[in-house]
Amino acid sequence: SQQGEEDPQALSIQEGENATMNCSYKTSINNLQWYRQNSGRGLVHLILIRSNEREKHSGRLRVTLDTSKKSSSLLITASRAADTASYFCATDGRGANNLFFGTGTRLTVIP
Amino acid sequence: EAGVAQSPRYKIIEKRQSVAFWCNPISGHATLYWYQQILGQGPKLLIQFQNNGVVDDSQLPKDRFSAERLKGVDSTLKIQPAKLEDSAVYLCASSLFRQAGDTQYFGPGTRLTVL
Numbered sequence: 001s002q003q004g005e006e007d008p009q010a011l012s013i014q015e016g017e018n019a020t021m022n023c024s025y026k027t028s029i030n031n032l033q034w035y036r037q038n039s040g041r042g043l044v045h046l047i048l049i050r051s052n053e054r055e056k057h058s059g060r061l062r063v064t065l066d067t068s069k070k071s072s073s074l075l076i077t078a079s080r081a082a083d084t085a086s087y088f089c090a091t092d093g094r095g096a097n098n099l100f101f102g103t104g105t106r107l108t109v110i111p
Numbered sequence: 112e113a114g115v116a117q118s119p120r121y122k123i124i125e126k127r128q129s130v131a132f133w134c135n136p137i138s139g140h141a142t143l144y145w146y147q148q149i150l151g152q153g154p155k156l157l158i159q160f161q162n163n164g165v166v167d168d169s170q171l172p173k174d175r176f177s178a179e180r181l182k183g184v185d186s187t188l189k190i191q192p193a194k195l196e197d198s199a200v201y202l203c204a205s206s207l208f209r210q211a212g213d214t215q216y217f218g219p220g221t222r223l224t225v226l
Contacts, residue, residue, distance in 0.1 A: 030212060031212045042115070042202060042218050042219045042220055043154070043217040045215065045216070090153075092211045097208075097211050097215070098144075098159060098167055099144075099154075099156065099215065101153030101154045103152060103153050
């Protein structure tokens, strides 16, 4: 299976702290994406990093990708209570846009 | 722009009954996806359409699941007959194209409970 795994499964931090989530995957990829899912809502795309990129920033988000280790990390800086959600990494198979999602990290930001 | 619409939002049925879910993608999006998300897991792709043609249904349990996108716009996913293990959230997504990296936009999902 291409499905990735996130680590940790759950993370609880205080507002203002940074949150780091990791993702490992199994096969070669074109891109790796991170999605957020709030309780009772659909998935929202956060950021995409291509296989030839090592780091990417978007606002308070920083994503790294290490294709040699087949791993990625998502850093959320200066967390807010509104960041409370589940975060999923998703990889795509070469030449297609079929996404394979990881198991997710449940982030709780305590006000 | 309007997002991906799905209905119903919730459905409760008994095992062996049939159920259908409807999805209306973002206007102009050629590619439509159906995902199944079991509680505590990430979404799993069931089927991908390009316009009204199926491009990948390798993970669709074809003995009980079917999907169509007759006019290349709306789509329907059907389960007949339902099993207890089909309890999940069914997510529909669409993207402008189907190249790797095209952003997929997700609907709110339909939560199915099979009793």
